[in-house]
Amino acid sequence: MNRREAISKVAWILGGTVIGAELFADLACTPRPDKVNDLFDSDQVALLDEVAETILPATNTPGAKAAKVGQFMTVMVLDCYTPEDQKVFIKGISDLDEACKKENGKKFMDCDAKQRTAFLNRLDQEQKAYQKDKKPEDPNHYFTMMKQLTLLGFFTSEVGATKALRYVAIPGKYDGCTTYKKGDRAWAT
Template identity: 40%
Template sequence: MNRRHAVKNIAFLMGGALSATTIGVFLDSCNPPSDKKGASLFSSEQDLVITELADTIIPTTKTPGAKAAGVGPFISMMMAECYPKDAQDVFVKGLDDLEARSKKEFNNSFAKISAEERKQLVGKLRDETIETLKKDNEQAEKDKAANKEPKKNPNFFAMARDLTLLGYFTSEIGATKAYEYVEIPGRYDGCVDLKPGQRVYV
């Protein structure tokens, strides 16, 4: 299986398309993204914000959420080790902007406000991101029509969403609790009808 097929499989696993920046990370060669590596990319306060952001995207419901699956440290590691510097800079700025908005609207750090308040902020951020990505896609189509190379504009929330989903559904908790997990499967069935409310198989 080549890398492009692997990316498509990951996108399918996560139930939708990856952002252009994340696809670029998977398709590009594994060159060091920048001089900043490991935990040094983020402060301890930013690591807390990343963990709470991931847990807001995938909260605990009938199954454990992103925090229980250790997605926060996964995001920090992936961003520091795999993403290029321009994406890292956008992500760090996005964290700072999210923190500033939290303090402005709720007078406290994003990591310390209530789950409902975090949900409100992330909802606004999600809606803004949808509009931004829509405009980026329109511009990319224009660039293709003009035989230009479309620009890949890193987007903070899109990257956070991608890494949250990737980290969660490839974790032990995501694979065994969120999916219908069969440790030792029997015969292969290419098409299995699911009962209402049943989890998909992994």
């Protein structure tokens, strides 16, 4: 807690005796999500993890949640995206939840895996149509950014590179003519 928050809470305490204990109890007992960085809170990271896990679920290899893709997205958006793209991405998190609530009657986190997959498939079709018709000056669709960051975050993570891809910590010579067997995993770079 910083000084400004402490002063604000003291003012609420003193004002609470005048206004009433009910208002004070309501404000004091309402949990707030922890801030992860300047743009995201822990609830948003949990939602991004679930979106990523729906895109890349755990099968015989770990899924996106095991690679902490939600946390990765927050760092990339904060450090690498333009302010305009940051706004689109942040707004997209709430837009995703609202669209899911409209479609399924509940928030994304409350849906089961089948509902999440069906919803994200519909959202994927929407973003493909948007990307196809957009002008160069238009921003990207938020779901496009989420999908790209999910793939980048997963396949560049230790879990993705070592469990989903083939990985050699100290590679040898380059062999451009290796044999390929159907079903082999791709190589991590």
